[in-house]
Amino acid sequence: MDQNAMKDAVGRAAVEKLVRSGMKLGLGTGSTAIPAVRHIGLLLQQGKLTDIRAVPTSFQTSIECEKWGIPLFTLNSAEIGGSLDLTIDGADEVDPQGNCTKGGGGALLVEKVVAYASAAYAIVVDETKVVGNLGLRFPVSVEVVPEARVTATKALESLGAEVALREALRKAGPVITEHANILLDIRFKKPIDVAAMETELNRIPGVVENGLFTRKHPTVFVGRGDGSVEVRE
Numbered sequence: 001m002d003q004n005a006m007k008d009a010v011g012r013a014a015v016e017k018l019v020r021s022g023m024k025l026g027l028g029t030g031s032t033a034i035p036a037v038r039h040i041g042l043l044l045q046q047g048k049l050t051d052i053r054a055v056p057t058s059f060q061t062s063i064e065c066e067k068w069g070i071p072l073f074t075l076n077s078a079e080i081g082g083s084l085d086l087t088i089d090g091a092d093e094v095d096p097q098g099n100c101t102k103g104g105g106g107a108l109l110v111e112k113v114v115a116y117a118s119a120a121y122a123i124v125v126d127e128t129k130v131v132g133n134l135g136l137r138f139p140v141s142v143e144v145v146p147e148a149r150v151t152a153t154k155a156l157e158s159l160g161a162e163v164a165l166r167e168a169l170r171k172a173g174p175v176i177t178e179h180a181n182i183l184l185d186i187r188f189k190k191p192i193d194v195a196a197m198e199t200e201l202n203r204i205p206g207v208v209e210n211g212l213f214t215r216k217h218p219t220v221f222v223g224r225g226d227g228s229v230e231v232r233e
């Protein structure tokens with residue numbers, strides 16, 4: 001089974017198991033979360049789901065919801081009232097405890113606000129994302145105000161990280177996030193205390209948010225090459 005089919009299968013499995021009519025849903029960003037959004041859209045169009053109120057985590061997700069007619073709100077909308085029943089999102093890496101890193105698609109700031117405002121949290125990944133320790137192979141994303149690029153880089157290096165400014169692919173210069181910030185990608189040489197590091201990174205002046213997600217205990221759906229989906233509660 002190719003990777004796209006695996007992402008489709010894992011997104012569908014999470015929606016089938018967890019999404020119910022009447023829910024207030026956080027919808028994630030990226031190539032694994034979007035098939036879950038599509039499946040919700042399909043079920044709404046078929047009348048198998050009703051009264052879904054969705055909060056998207058990015059421009060990409062909003063566009064996908066618009067395509068499917070999924071009703072969109074913000075966390076501030078009266079219809080949402082700052083809390084969600086469930087969020088489904090992808091991840092860059094997930095460890096055996098369900099801690100994960102996010103932000104490869106640059107949307108970590110709203111993804112974290114939405115995740116931490118959700119009663120239940122589900123992560124959908126393919127099997128290549130499952131690791132023993134976070135942040136050694138795929139970098140942890142750190143969203144920083146542009147004015148703090150150099151000072152934050154030095155502070156991150158003093159925590160033992162290798163730091164790289166995320167460059168845009170088809171534009172000269174850095175990636176600019178949906179909140180007009182830059183992203184520093186940091187990689188560690190040895191395993192870190194992920195919960196402590198999530199707090200520590202946000203203490204650096206100019207850091208807006210970081211891509212370590214350790215305060216939720218998600219249900220993790222892992223898509224495998226043979227087409228099966230493992231559910232880790």
Ligand SMILES: O=C(CO)[C@H](O)[C@H](O)COP(=O)(O)O
Pocket residue numbers: 028029030031032033089090091092101102103104105106107108111
């Ligand atoms: O955190 C994210 C975006 O900010 C994504 O969920 C994460 O990067 C995984 O994306 P993909 O499923 O495309 O690999």
